[in-house]
Amino acid sequence: MILSIKNISLYYGKAMALDNVSIEIEDGSVVTMIGANGAGKSTVLRALSGLVKINSGEIWFSGKRIDGTSPTNIVKMGIVHVPEGRRLFPALSVMSNLELGASLRKDKAGIKKDMNEIFEHFPRLLERRNQSAGTLSGGEQQMVAIARGLMAKPKLLLLDEPSLGLSPIMVDELVPIIKNINQTGVSVLLVEQNIGLALRVATKGYALQVGKVVMQGDIELFKSSDIVKRAYLGD
Amino acid sequence: MTKKGFPFLLAAIMLAAILALTSLPGCSSKTTTATTTTTSASAQPIKTYTIGLCAELTGFLGAYNTATVNEAQIAVDMVNENGGIMVGGQNYLLKLVVEDGKSTLDGTTAAANKLIFSDNVKFILGPDAYFNSAVSGLCEQNKIMHIGGYCTMQPGELDSTTTYSFLGQGASINYFTGVLAYLKANYPNVKKVALTMPDDGSIPYFGKAVQQMVQDAGYTVAGSIIGYDNNAVDFSPYAAKVMATQADAVIACSGVVLPNGSILKNMRDAGSNMLFVVCNSVIPSDYVKVAGTKESTGVVDCSACYIGAPDPSPILQEMITRYIRSIGGTGALVTLEYANPVWELAQLFNKANSFDPAVVKTTFENMSSIETFYGTGTISGLKTFGIKHAVSYQLPITTIDNGVPTFKQWEPALVP
Amino acid sequence: MAESTILLIVATIVNALVLSSMYILLALGFTFLFNIMGILNFAHGVIYMIGAYICFYMATVVGINQWLALLISVAVVGLFGIFMERFIFRPFFGNINSIIVVCIGLITVLVNAVAISQPYNVQVTPAFVQGILKVGIVSLSWQRIVFFLIGVSLLILVLLFINKTKQGLQMRAVAQDLEGAILQGINVHFVSALACVIACALAATAGSLMGSYLSLTPYMGNDIMIKVLEILVLGGIGSINGVLFAGLIVGTLDAVLPIWLSGTATQAIMMLIIIVILLFKPQGLFGKEVRA
Ligand SMILES: Nc1ncnc2c1ncn2[C@@H]1O[C@H](COP(=O)(O)OP(=O)(O)OP(=O)(O)O)[C@@H](O)[C@H]1O
Numbered sequence A: 001m002i003l004s005i006k007n008i009s010l011y012y013g014k015a016m017a018l019d020n021v022s023i024e025i026e027d028g029s030v031v032t033m034i035g036a037n038g039a040g041k042s043t044v045l046r047a048l049s050g051l052v053k054i055n056s057g058e059i060w061f062s063g064k065r066i067d068g069t070s071p072t073n074i075v076k077m078g079i080v081h082v083p084e085g086r087r088l089f090p091a092l093s094v095m096s097n098l099e100l101g102a103s104l105r106k107d108k109a110g111i112k113k114d115m116n117e118i119f120e121h122f123p124r125l126l127e128r129r130n131q132s133a134g135t136l137s138g139g140e141q142q143m144v145a146i147a148r149g150l151m152a153k154p155k156l157l158l159l160d161e162p163s164l165g166l167s168p169i170m171v172d173e174l175v176p177i178i179k180n181i182n183q184t185g186v187s188v189l190l191v192e193q194n195i196g197l198a199l200r201v202a203t204k205g206y207a208l209q210v211g212k213v214v215m216q217g218d219i220e221l222f223k224s225s226d227i228v229k230r231a232y233l234g235d
Numbered sequence B: 001m002t003k004k005g006f007p008f009l010l011a012a013i014m015l016a017a018i019l020a021l022t023s024l025p026g027c028s029s030k031t032t033t034a035t036t037t038t039t040s041a042s043a044q045p046i047k048t049y050t051i052g053l054c055a056e057l058t059g060f061l062g063a064y065n066t067a068t069v070n071e072a073q074i075a076v077d078m079v080n081e082n083g084g085i086m087v088g089g090q091n092y093l094l095k096l097v098v099e100d101g102k103s104t105l106d107g108t109t110a111a112a113n114k115l116i117f118s119d120n121v122k123f124i125l126g127p128d129a130y131f132n133s134a135v136s137g138l139c140e141q142n143k144i145m146h147i148g149g150y151c152t153m154q155p156g157e158l159d160s161t162t163t164y165s166f167l168g169q170g171a172s173i174n175y176f177t178g179v180l181a182y183l184k185a186n187y188p189n190v191k192k193v194a195l196t197m198p199d200d201g202s203i204p205y206f207g208k209a210v211q212q213m214v215q216d217a218g219y220t221v222a223g224s225i226i227g228y229d230n231n232a233v234d235f236s237p238y239a240a241k242v243m244a245t246q247a248d249a250v251i252a253c254s255g256v257v258l259p260n261g262s263i264l265k266n267m268r269d270a271g272s273n274m275l276f277v278v279c280n281s282v283i284p285s286d287y288v289k290v291a292g293t294k295e296s297t298g299v300v301d302c303s304a305c306y307i308g309a310p311d312p313s314p315i316l317q318e319m320i321t322r323y324i325r326s327i328g329g330t331g332a333l334v335t336l337e338y339a340n341p342v343w344e345l346a347q348l349f350n351k352a353n354s355f356d357p358a359v360v361k362t363t364f365e366n367m368s369s370i371e372t373f374y375g376t377g378t379i380s381g382l383k384t385f386g387i388k389h390a391v392s393y394q395l396p397i398t399t400i401d402n403g404v405p406t407f408k409q410w411e412p413a414l415v416p
Numbered sequence C: 001m002a003e004s005t006i007l008l009i010v011a012t013i014v015n016a017l018v019l020s021s022m023y024i025l026l027a028l029g030f031t032f033l034f035n036i037m038g039i040l041n042f043a044h045g046v047i048y049m050i051g052a053y054i055c056f057y058m059a060t061v062v063g064i065n066q067w068l069a070l071l072i073s074v075a076v077v078g079l080f081g082i083f084m085e086r087f088i089f090r091p092f093f094g095n096i097n098s099i100i101v102v103c104i105g106l107i108t109v110l111v112n113a114v115a116i117s118q119p120y121n122v123q124v125t126p127a128f129v130q131g132i133l134k135v136g137i138v139s140l141s142w143q144r145i146v147f148f149l150i151g152v153s154l155l156i157l158v159l160l161f162i163n164k165t166k167q168g169l170q171m172r173a174v175a176q177d178l179e180g181a182i183l184q185g186i187n188v189h190f191v192s193a194l195a196c197v198i199a200c201a202l203a204a205t206a207g208s209l210m211g212s213y214l215s216l217t218p219y220m221g222n223d224i225m226i227k228v229l230e231i232l233v234l235g236g237i238g239s240i241n242g243v244l245f246a247g248l249i250v251g252t253l254d255a256v257l258p259i260w261l262s263g264t265a266t267q268a269i270m271m272l273i274i275i276v277i278l279l280f281k282p283q284g285l286f287g288k289e290v291r292a
């Protein structure tokens, strides 16, 4: 297991956001977490990257306990969170955004190489490398967000609703992107409401409902689940 | 959640600190009771009689007035330790209640109201600068006798309508009688002078009067009076304006130490050695603090600030000794602009034998001279103010060169 | 042209440049703190004042060389910046009311501490640079020219730092999206502390120089803060270009207006000019939409 979340609970003030949630991710796999608005998906990711503190439970990453670790150290250890809404630096160029993804890296040559590789994979970003990120289209911004995350050389990439606001064609483009990332050895935790995308890339899934894991297991289980079909696929 | 306590704690400490600091002496009015308290031990009980002092303890005049109020308190102590005053066969000690006008007209009006209606005094000394216009009218209405510390000659400060107001120190306009005489005798090459003055509303009145005096003394005034903003961050533009007049001397006609010292400094920094004449109430050594040692040169100062004439009168010597003992310093006095009115009022009480302002005021009007810390003062002012209500006395002339102030001479300075 | 006019014009140009550069150093630091920590540091003026007094104290009471005194002041006040970030801004992060209360507290405590401890209300730091530059009839103080050059050099250094270094890039990132920056592993506390150090060091430099160019009073910080706020409102709060441009405008007006106007009218006209500009550009000259 690269990541084990053990029975975590989290409160925002008095309101419970996560109730005894446990999630496991095998090294090199793509796991998806689905759930309705407000289910607590983003909260799980925020707890993982140290943006919020859990109230109980444990988080283990590569054999180390990481709850309570600072966001900086979590990135250093290899967990990189591509947040919901992208959170790019809008007035900075695409290049600068990518550079900032590599904030904690010291290997100048490696950074340069990775940046070139990314531009190979995302030729659209190469064209727009000097354009300020805020002026890109939604799809392009999502690419920058993912690419910025990759610049940190993650072992585990947390993607929070990358399909948000994208056209169906753009969502289709995400499938090979995520698969390629995974093929380079990066484990992925994909939070999605777009169940189609989730089912296409993940091998294992978790469903969250008001802060609780209500369903978990092999992705095939989700594909055949009536609940999932009713809730997300509209039939 | 546990962190919540810390900000509150810090805020509470800050608040406590603010409260502690603002309640330090000098920041608020001193408490007072209206009149009599008796000392039980002595055979004949001595009563106290409270007089008011309206001063600018905070704001741009704050530092200066804090010093002049200290002088006034010393004068009160001197009166009391010499046996106080005698009115109607009863011995009284004087008590001074001070209210802060905050260096604004509104604040000074409020302070004067407080003195009259809450402290219930019948005699008000002060204030300074152009703030007398906030006090004279109130005193006239309420028949309170008022001895101001300065006059900028604006309507309502001291004129034929202010029959209860006096000017108790030889200040403002009569500086010029002194300094022009001194310039004539010692700087014959000076022909053209520039004039500077704070633009506090007094230029059309005080400025006009000064300009007339300077011209009457045979000098050419370069351009018009250079008015400055007391609250300017940078006074260099005014210095540039003075230098551009290419006059032989500049006379700083009033104002506090910061603007005048800054203009002097800026002029010297830019290489101008124009004679710098000051006619305001600043301890000469304070210019050195503002302008710097090297820059404080070529300065002639005629003010009521005293820095060590060889032969001080006994009461002046007493004042200096007490000032050094209780406040510190080197024996330089600020202007005695509140201390002289205290000294005068004590004499008036004895002479009038009354605490009725109307009686005391008439006594004052009928006198031709009165004792002051700077020698015998003359009561005059009919030509200048339209009312014979001003005391003038000899003033010390000091020069400053290379940061060293030197007492030169006493200069008679009668206000016509 | 009359001799006196030439004298006036040259002196005014120099005054405008020096004043503008000092105003900009201060307003820039204030903007840094606003952009990076979302803090309106109203205590910036007293930090400037403290910087001035430390330099003054070192140069006159201790009696060391003025330039050394300047460096000590910058170092001490810079360290105070770290303290401020850790114990004032960090605990109150995001709590605007508390920050304002704390700033007012800081102003009151420091101003009164200086006012009580200083024997004279107004003092001056001895000149850093002696001598006068004479060109024909015009004579200028070398000190002024040197101060202007220092101001401009520092400005260029700071702008290079923000625009060309990794730390500078991280600062801009934090300013644009705090959470986005945290997620890149950027140590926001370090960046904030760095911003505080730079802002405080710039304020201390301006204060130390102004202590010799103008004079020192415990209230000098309040006066200059009004200038800084004028610049921020005019330039658009948070905009560095706005600071540069508005700083030049305000500094120039401060040097030029007193030449024609006497005294108190200056401030009124200054306000009028600012209000008129804001009528046309309510967000300031370079203002952006305010972040939510
Ligand atoms: N900072 C916060 N303070 C208080 N409550 C919060 C905060 N952030 C999230 N919540 C609440 O926690 C619950 C879970 O929110 P979260 O953002 O994790 O949901 P989500 O599953 O990501 O939803 P979505 O699909 O809409 O992004 C919601 O009820 C939300 O209102």
Ligand SMILES: [Mg+2]
Residues within 6 Å of the ligand: A041, A042, A043, A084, A160
């Ligand atoms: Mg979410």
